[in-house]
Amino acid sequence: MNNDLTPEEAEVMRQYADIIGLPHHVSATHARMSMENRAAQFAPFAALNGHSAAIERTGEQYIEKMEGQMAIDNSQLTIDNFELKIEKV
Numbered sequence: 001m002n003n004d005l006t007p008e009e010a011e012v013m014r015q016y017a018d019i020i021g022l023p024h025h026v027s028a029t030h031a032r033m034s035m036e037n038r039a040a041q042f043a044p045f046a047a048l049n050g051h052s053a054a055i056e057r058t059g060e061q062y063i064e065k066m067e068g069q070m071a072i073d074n075s076q077l078t079i080d081n082f083e084l085k086i087e088k089v
Helices: 007-015 035-040 051-088
Strands: none
Touching: none
């Protein structure tokens, strides 16, 4: 086994060792589905009213939260550096 694996990954590899590395199954009776048809299976998710807008809002809220957190971290860093300078004098 690969030593770079986490214990969880190593366990998964052990559980599925009998099928890992087998060739991809190719059906003798069904033609391979086109990329367009495969994509069409997921199209209903895009049709949900407001779904894209909700995802975008969530992303914006996350960015705002992270920017606020960075501002707090930067102020703390400035305060910590100032205190260190005072202690060294």
